[in-house]
Amino acid sequence: MTAYIIRRIFIGLIILLLVTMLVFLFVRLLPGDPLMVFMGNYSPSSTINTMTAAEHDALMHKYGLDRPIWIQYGDWLNQVLHGNLGKSLRIGQPISELIGERIGRTAYIGVIIFFITTFGGILAGVYCALRRGTWIDNTITTIANIGMTVPVFWFGVLLIYVFGYKLGWLPFFGWRDPWEDFGYSCLYLIMPVASVALGGIAGMARLVRSCMLEVMRTDYVRTAWAKGLSERVIVVRHQLKNAMIPVVTALGGTLGMILGGSIFIENVFSIPGMGRLMTAAIFDYDYQIVQASALIFGGIIIFSNLIVDIAWGWLDPRIRLA
Amino acid sequence: MAKKTVNTAPSQDAMGVAVAPPKHSEWRRFARIFFGRKLYLIGFIIVVILILTAIFAPLIARYDPVTNDLPNKLQGPSTEHWLGTDQLGRDIYSRIVWGTQISMEIGFAAVFSSALVGILMGLAAAYFGGIVFAIIMRITDALMALPGIILVLLIAGLGGRGIGVVIFALAFGNIAGMARMMCGQALSVKQNDYVMAARSIGMSNWRIMWAQIFPNAFPPLIVGLTMGIGGVVLGEAGLSYLGIGVPAPAPSWGGMVMDGQGYLLQNPIISLAPGVAIMLLVFGFNMVGDGIRDAIDPRLRGVL
DSSP states (O other): OHHHHHHHHHHHHHHHHHHHHHHHHHHHHSSSOGGGGBTBSOOTTOOOOSSOHHHHHHHHHHTTTTSOHHHHHHHHHHHHHTTOOOBOTTTOSBHHHHHHHHHHHHHHHHHHHHHHHHHHHHHHHHHHHHTTTSHHHHHHHHHHHHHTTSOHHHHHHHHIIIIIIISOOSOSSOOOOTTTOHHHHHHHHHHHHHHHHHHHHHHHHHHHHHHHHHHHTSHHHHHHHHTTOOHHHIIIIIIIHHHHHHHHHHHHHHHHHHHHHHHHHHHHTTOOSHHHHHHHHHHHTOHHHHHHHHHHHHHHHHHHHHHHHHHHHHHOHHHHHO | OOOOOOOOSOEEOTTSOEEOOOSSOHHHHHHHHHTTSHHHHHHHHHHHHHHHHHHTHHHHOSSOSSOOOGGGTTOOOOSSSTTOBOTTSOBHHHHHHHHHHHHHHHHHHHHHHHHHHHHHHHHHHHHHOHHHHHHHHHHHHHHHHSOHHHHHHHHHHHSOSSHHHHHHHHHHHHHHHHHHHHHHHHHHHHTSHHHHHHHHTTOOHHHIIIIIIHHHHSHHHHHHHHHHHHHHHHHHHHHHHHTSSSOTTSOOHHHHHHHHHTTTTTOTHHHHHHHHHHHHHHHHHHHHHHHHHHHHOGGGTTTO
């Protein structure tokens, strides 16, 4: 098991290194001038220049942007390894500060959505599998099929319309930090969480249901019934535990979906989190922030996939030897 | 459902290759399962209608999708404007119809191009194994470590504005998944004896890959490709909602949701109607994908 974990960590680190390269290359090689920050919003077709070519070159030199890209990459990587994410060109604030202020909110919302999605999806999926073919199963399956197709941002707008404007129960948009006023902050939390959780629960329920049905047809479950074990023991010990293996693998994907969803809900509901920081930085062409936030998103996913892999090896001993 | 099937005519299999007259037509078995479930049939009909809408958009739309008509802005549904008008007086129904064309174009173009690259990568990884496999898999790992939408957002956001950039970004976001899927399929096909036979008679690597492995590994991929279109359309809508997708004033469904968000009180249809269109499209393609999967993979039939 230790060798397995070490190997996984090693692979994770290699992937993380590849991610830093990808992100860096994307940001640098795509058309667009990083110094646009000083000339207003980025617009590739703009012919209006507010500085001379000499001033431009001087700035390029000042920020080291005229050096070969591999040297720039090496410098950046070195900086990042020392915990320094650089400074925002536009705002002039250290990026670690900017991210530090926001990542807590994104993580807070993300963790809540993660738990709701996982438990809601597993409950619904197991229930449907056990009551396969009944009207409840059909209803939930149909809702799940539709729920998977709902765009996060559109559902957010729909919720704003129904619960904000029509019913007036919830604030239209905005954010209160839970550590300031917990009760009040929950009101601001409901719609963003619901927007992402709908699709998440739908996908999870479908997956759990099909995994359960697969397991229910296996010989060892039939044997368990034949032995006269109680339904509870069979469902929990034989079916659920084995059905969970593919579900655990899917958790990494769920987290990716939640992080992706956070970009949308933070924009729909004006929540000052990581997703909004990143989209704003893309609009402003603040490439330092874009690099740093993409790196953090990638790092979170790689770390969680590592946990999933380890959990997987623990659940299914065959994996460790593969 | 049980029909008398007396089929003696020569027929074609799913790949369009003529096969000797079988006792039970493979194609007919496929159709029986595919059209046998109501949900799949509904999905199929939705997809056909949307494709026709995209092709015949100029005939179906009643107004120009981008011409402003400020005196008639923010109207409710009427016989003139079936879904009302938006904040610039443009007919929402016509914009949704034209938006179908844009979504379909982007969906098909992005899935097709990502499939091309992904299939090549997946085949190469599976066939050559070893170091090629390791490199390609680590690249896909890295691509997949960034949540799909973030990768797409990076490329579309920094690559400039335009439909071409959107297609490129969405295609790029899809490549890793395609390569993985292809690799998985090709690895299992590679185990077959006929591949070894082909090698023993001295067939070139290239021909074994394309003539032996690819045709046998491809059918399950059709499911991924079909569902991929729905995913790409969702991604495009998301980009356009954030304002880095299809540039205004072109009618894109995601952009329309964003446009209408500021006018929810005056006319909620601006935002809500295009979302329904997105859902219909994604639902349709998902169901068609499910149907194909059930029909080509007997193992999964009736489980989902």
